[in-house]
Amino acid sequence: MRRAPELPDADFERWRQLLEMRAGMVLDDRQRSFLQIQLAARMRELEIADYDSYYQVVCAGIGGRIEWVRLLDRLTIQATRFFRHPPSFALLEAYVSEFARTTEGNGLTLWSLGCASGEEAFSMAISTAEALSRQPRPLTFALTGTDISSEALRQARQGTYSLQRLAGVPASLRERYFRTHADGSFEVTAGLAERLCFARLNVLELGQAPLQGLNVIFCQNLLIYFRRWLRRDLLNQLVQRLAPGGLLVLGVGEVSNWSHPQLVPVDHPEVLAFTRQVSPPA
Ligand SMILES: C[S@@+](CC[C@H](N)C(=O)[O-])C[C@H]1O[C@@H](n2cnc3c(N)ncnc32)[C@H](O)[C@@H]1O
Missing domain, CATH: 1.10.155.10 (Chemotaxis receptor methyltransferase CheR, N-terminal domain)
Structure with a gap:
C-alpha cells in the first residue's frame, strides 16, 4: 500500500x-x-x-x-450494531407497552437519528413490534432512519446483514424478523421493513426534516462528534419534534448538565432518556 x-x-x-x-x-x-x-x-x-x-x-x-x-x-464513523446498548431498547419496549395501554391513538412514529447502516433503526423496530404484538388491540408504527452518509443509508435500505453482524439479536427474534438467504445472509422480513424508511439528513439542517410529533427519538453515538454548544442546540431542536409524552433516548454520557423546561428525565440507572411533558409548564 x-x-x-x-x-x-x-x-x-x-x-x-x-x-x-x-x-x-x-x-x-x-x-x-x-x-x-x-x-x-x-x-x-x-x-x-x-x-x-x-x-x-x-x-x-x-x-x-x-x-x-x-x-x-x-x-464518518459508522460503527454500530444491533441492540448496541440493550437497556435503551428494553426501555423502548416498556415505553411502547405503556403507550399502548394508556393512549387512545392507533399508532406510533419513531426516529433513529444517525442511523448508520440501519442496525439501530431495525432494533428499535423489533422492540416496538414485540411490545405491540402483546397488546390486546391492534396498533401500528412507522419509523424513519436518517443519516448523513449515503453509503450507510444504501446498506440500511437493503436491510441485509451477515450472521456476524446479527450477533446482538437473540435467535428467537432472528427467526421472527429475518429470512435467510442461500448465501447465509439475513434479510429483514418484508412485514417489518415496510414500517421503515431511510432518508439522508445532515443534523445541521434539522429544519429541513419534515418530521413532527414523534413518539420516540433515538439519538445515540452521534452527538459525541460535535461541540458541546452544538449538542445542546440540536437537542433543543429535537424536543420540539417530540409529541407530548414522547421519549428521547441519547447515548450515555453524550450530554451532561443539560435540561429543558419541557422535558422530564427518565429515572433509569443505565439509560440517558427524557420524556416530554404532556402539558407545557405554566
Ligand atoms: C457511530 S454511528 C452511530 C450509529 C447508531 N446511532 C448507533 O448508535 O449505533 C454515527 C453516525 O452518525 C452519522 N453522522 C455523523 N455526522 C452526521 C451529521 N452531521 N448528520 C447526520 N448524521 C451524521 C454518521 O454517518 C454515522 O452513521
Missing part, C-alpha cells in the same frame, strides 16, 4: 474547518492521520496529487457537492 503524502498543517486546518462547518464533526490532532489516510485514498482514486487541489474540487459547484457526499462516506 502506498503511503499517504504528509498533510501539511495549513491543509489540515482547512479540511478540519470544512468538516466542522458542513457536518459539525470536530477532528482533533489525534484524528489527523485518519483524515490524511482517507483524503489520500480518495485523491488516489481521482488521480489528484495534492490536498489543496482536492480541496478546490470539493468546494467547486454541484460537482463539488457530489464529491463531498462521497468523501463523507469515508470520513
Whole structure:
C-alpha cells in the first residue's frame, strides 16, 4: 500500500474547518492521520496529487457537492450494531407497552437519528413490534432512519446483514424478523421493513426534516462528534419534534448538565432518556 503524502498543517486546518462547518464533526490532532489516510485514498482514486487541489474540487459547484457526499462516506464513523446498548431498547419496549395501554391513538412514529447502516433503526423496530404484538388491540408504527452518509443509508435500505453482524439479536427474534438467504445472509422480513424508511439528513439542517410529533427519538453515538454548544442546540431542536409524552433516548454520557423546561428525565440507572411533558409548564 502506498503511503499517504504528509498533510501539511495549513491543509489540515482547512479540511478540519470544512468538516466542522458542513457536518459539525470536530477532528482533533489525534484524528489527523485518519483524515490524511482517507483524503489520500480518495485523491488516489481521482488521480489528484495534492490536498489543496482536492480541496478546490470539493468546494467547486454541484460537482463539488457530489464529491463531498462521497468523501463523507469515508470520513464518518459508522460503527454500530444491533441492540448496541440493550437497556435503551428494553426501555423502548416498556415505553411502547405503556403507550399502548394508556393512549387512545392507533399508532406510533419513531426516529433513529444517525442511523448508520440501519442496525439501530431495525432494533428499535423489533422492540416496538414485540411490545405491540402483546397488546390486546391492534396498533401500528412507522419509523424513519436518517443519516448523513449515503453509503450507510444504501446498506440500511437493503436491510441485509451477515450472521456476524446479527450477533446482538437473540435467535428467537432472528427467526421472527429475518429470512435467510442461500448465501447465509439475513434479510429483514418484508412485514417489518415496510414500517421503515431511510432518508439522508445532515443534523445541521434539522429544519429541513419534515418530521413532527414523534413518539420516540433515538439519538445515540452521534452527538459525541460535535461541540458541546452544538449538542445542546440540536437537542433543543429535537424536543420540539417530540409529541407530548414522547421519549428521547441519547447515548450515555453524550450530554451532561443539560435540561429543558419541557422535558422530564427518565429515572433509569443505565439509560440517558427524557420524556416530554404532556402539558407545557405554566
Ligand atoms: C457511530 S454511528 C452511530 C450509529 C447508531 N446511532 C448507533 O448508535 O449505533 C454515527 C453516525 O452518525 C452519522 N453522522 C455523523 N455526522 C452526521 C451529521 N452531521 N448528520 C447526520 N448524521 C451524521 C454518521 O454517518 C454515522 O452513521
